[in-house]
Amino acid sequence: MAVRIDRELCNGCGKLDEPLCVRICPGDLLYKNTDGKAAIRDTRDCWDCAACIKECPKQAIEMYLPAQIGGRGSTLKARKSRDKIIWMLKRADGVEEIIEIEAHRIV
Template sequence: MSIAINQKTCVGCKKCLSVCPGTLIKLNQEGKAFIKYPKDCWGCSSCIKECQAKAIDFYLGADIGGRGSRMQVEMKADQVIWKITETDGTIHVIEINPKASNQY
């Protein structure tokens, strides 16, 4: 699993650079963050949690059976909201109740 950084919403604060345990994120010449070594990303989500601009998404690539879509995760009350945006712009929203998901 890797991440994708939205260059339009990145404000260049460098917080993601400082929390990435693999030092995988760099700033480009325009002062925007990009992931330099996407294959080395193990999806720990530290950078995603740290980004106040919400410029970082999970990238659902072929390595995990994805097709290049991007996923954002939000917490709302007791719900976890997964918002998946496919490459053609189609959006899927999945709501999960973490308490109920552990019941069987």
């Protein structure tokens, strides 16, 4: 799988010193580029954990899924709300599917 950052959608999390995706990446693969937007060092090193995808408030990060999961060319994005994560799967044939998962918080 490969993670892609949409340079048009990414705003580097605005006025934050460090974008949220950079903070959350357990592999320390993301960084703030000279243009102030998030970038990935090498997609081959990505663990496919999807933490950055869930954290991005602009939905600028998507994961390309392998043929075994969604078919070549399928992508996965996420939007996080207070009580759930909404996954948006776009299949290679253009069909879109929305999957909502309740978010559990540890108190």
